[in-house]
Amino acid sequence: MFKPLHIVPHGTKINFMWPHKITFLISVLMVVGSFALVFTKGLNFGIDFAGGVIMEVKAPTAQADLADMRGRLDNLELGEIALQEFGSPDIVLIRIPQQDGGEQATQAAVSKIKETLGAEWQYRRTETVGPKVGDELKSSAVWASIFAMLGIMAYIWFRYEWQFGVNAVLALFHDCVTTVGFFALTGMEFNLTTVAAVLTIAGYSVNDTVVIYDRIRYDLRRYKTMPLSQLINQALNETLARTTVTSGLTLLSVVALAFWGGEAMHGFSIAMIWGILIGTYSTICVASPMLLYMNLRSIGTDKGQSNKDKSAETSVQKA
Secondary structure (H helix, E strand, C coil): CCCCCCCCCCCCCCCCCCCHHHHHHHHHHHHHHHHHHHHHCCCEECHHHHCEEEEEEECCCCCCCHHHHHHHHHCCCCCCCEEEEECEEEEEEEEEECCCCHHHHHHHHHHHHHHHHCCCCEEEEEEEECHHHHHHHHHHHHHHHHHHHHHHHHHHHHHCCHHHHHHHHHHHHHHHHHHHHHHHHHCCEECHHHHHHHHHHHHHHHHHHHHHHHHHHHHHHHCCCCCHHHHHHHHHHHCHHHHHHHHHHHHHHHHHHHHHCCHHHHHHHHHHHHHHHHHHHHHHHHHCHHHHHCCCHHHHCCCCCCHHHHHHHHHHHHC
8 A cells, every 4th residue: 555645744843933024024125126126127018018019920941040130120220129939940029119100100110021021931910009008908907906906805804804804915915016026127028918927826825825814713713822823833834735735736837837838828937936936935924924913812712603614614624
């Protein structure tokens, strides 16, 4: 008979609470640094937000000469044209910035590029996004993120208590802001796919947070005299195996997507890798330790036990 593999040994007692003030400071510095990067360096907005033209072209040879293409296209004086290998060596994405003069100028720019490259190139697609559409997409992305956070806070507030809801949203805010800061730091393209990754990170992070919060509330009723710091530490250790397995397997999948998912999924997968790491960190080092300052003992000493509390106990026991 094979013995089951335990990634986290039974009886593990890591003192997660000991450095919580240090991790709070690190988190504050990361959030402040992210805001500073966004407002000073700025984000490398893709065509979705900045507006412009994107062309996918296929070279007549087995590999496109990007240096030669860049030299020829720069002579057209259409602004800072970006070239990027897309999927295979003979396919190139050409990004043309927004042109002054409206639609007519944009079409003229596309025609110039086609004339410069020649008829032997294959022009697979051409997408145009105007500045007005780009601004609308920016606004929609911001509102989508805000409504997602408010919805998550409302659910956790209803399902648990206000202390849990506030802490969960603060952790989500931390994860989303640092993800945006990561893109500002690296200069990677920030587009609608990245926004989708940020919202996915929010959902993933709160899922991990809710599991630990469930265990904390369950232990609050079991150990009414245990010091709160020790109780939270115990809950984190009890759910550590689940956190490690879930985060580890998800991370493996996203890493594979980053290497073999193609250029179209590269930004999404990189954002997800960062999000999984920072989301796991914030659940253990931010969302849970902050409950120390939220007067949780009033929850643990309630005499009445509502139906939602009973269902929470059942779900924890099954887990």
